[in-house]
Amino acid sequence: MTPVTISSGQASGDGPVSGDGPADRGVVLRDPLPWRDTRQLAQTAEETGYGSVFVPEIAGREAFSTLSGFALSTSRVGLGTGVVTVWSRNPVTAAMAAATVHDLSGGRMILGLGAGSAPSPGGSIVDLVRDYVGIVREVLSGRPVPPSQRWTIDGFQLGLELAGGPPPVWLGALGDRMIRLAGAVADGVILNWCTPARVTEAVRLVAEGAGEAGRDPAAVTVAVYVRACLGIEEAIALDALKPMAGLYAASPHYLRQFERMGLGEEAAVAAKASRAGRPGDVPDHFVRALCVTGGRREALARLDALREAGAGLVLVYPVPALDAFSSLLGTILTAAPSPSVER
Numbered sequence: 001m002t003p004v005t006i007s008s009g010q011a012s013g014d015g016p017v018s019g020d021g022p023a024d025r026g027v028v029l030r031d032p033l034p035w036r037d038t039r040q041l042a043q044t045a046e047e048t049g050y051g052s053v054f055v056p057e058i059a060g061r062e063a064f065s066t067l068s069g070f071a072l073s074t075s076r077v078g079l080g081t082g083v084v085t086v087w088s089r090n091p092v093t094a095a096m097a098a099a100t101v102h103d104l105s106g107g108r109m110i111l112g113l114g115a116g117s118a119p120s121p122g123g124s125i126v127d128l129v130r131d132y133v134g135i136v137r138e139v140l141s142g143r144p145v146p147p148s149q150r151w152t153i154d155g156f157q158l159g160l161e162l163a164g165g166p167p168p169v170w171l172g173a174l175g176d177r178m179i180r181l182a183g184a185v186a187d188g189v190i191l192n193w194c195t196p197a198r199v200t201e202a203v204r205l206v207a208e209g210a211g212e213a214g215r216d217p218a219a220v221t222v223a224v225y226v227r228a229c230l231g232i233e234e235a236i237a238l239d240a241l242k243p244m245a246g247l248y249a250a251s252p253h254y255l256r257q258f259e260r261m262g263l264g265e266e267a268a269v270a271a272k273a274s275r276a277g278r279p280g281d282v283p284d285h286f287v288r289a290l291c292v293t294g295g296r297r298e299a300l301a302r303l304d305a306l307r308e309a310g311a312g313l314v315l316v317y318p319v320p321a322l323d324a325f326s327s328l329l330g331t332i333l334t335a336a337p338s339p340s341v342e343r
Contacts, residue, residue, distance in 0.1 A: 048337065
């Protein structure tokens with residue numbers, strides 16, 4: 001198996017890739033379908049040319065176990081957590097889990113970490129994430145970990161040898177400070193619910209953070225999720241996308257981002273609709289600005305726009321409509337680099 005490599009220039013469209021898959025396109029698999037169906041979606045993504053498969057950790061399967069299953073049923077795609085939060089695991093445990101998947105997959109792991117939405121730590125969340133990433137990197141390097149004031153760690157040393165080196169560490173980031181931190185300490189950043197203009201701004205923030213840390217910003221991959229419901233009638237696709245769009249609009253953190261992107265008025269309406277249990281009232285324009293519907297032409301146009309804005313990796317995030325498996329499969333095939341694959 002070919003190890004994952006990290007972009008040396010995200011503006012050119014490079015990114016994490018294994019084997020001969022494209023560097024600039026991946027898939028996100030969130031929905032807790034039966035394992036046989038979930039595995040088939042990951043295999044289809046690999047067979048149709050995607051370069052990576054990312055797994056969010058929300059309320060379905062545990063991310064590292066899922067990626068271990070994918071590691072044994074695929075041979076080429078990068079395997080990423082997108083993301084696991086710093087609240088869910090001690091940094092040593094997170095690093096050990098990532099090392100396990102990296103070893104099992106032949107070097108294809110991408111460890112995506114994030115702050116999540118847990119209660120305030122009583123200090124700077126950016127400082128806490130910086131500390132967490134530092135400990136994770138120490139563990140993955142194989143060096144003894146120095147004592148930590150935040151976690152009960154003193155002298156731990158990973159006993160697993162990682163051929164080809166440790167997996168890259170990425171940060172899920174929403175606000176400007178966290179995006180700058182990714183530039184300073186991470187190998188990549190995962191953006192969420194973004195317009196192309198916000199991606200361009202994030203690229204600038206990554207460069208600022210990298211420059212302040214004396215790092216090359218081109219070594220940090222900028223990845224972005226794009227929710228998609230493809231290959232079906234637009235009205236049905238919009239109905240599927242509106243509940244998720246409204247749910248995120250109802251989050252104060254995301255509402256501020258939508259306001260920065262010039263979507264504050266629409267987001268306020270979407271949030272109100274979500275809280276009232278009326279997702280159908282989420283504005284169509286709000287969904288279209290952030291998600292993609294339609295067929296292959298519309299999908300590729302949106303992916304191209306995000307790449308031209310500076311994203312080194314666009315992660316197609318299928319949202320199901322009607323029959324979940326068929327819908328997710330349809331979206332993956334519609335946006336695939338090589339959609340004509342006999343199964």
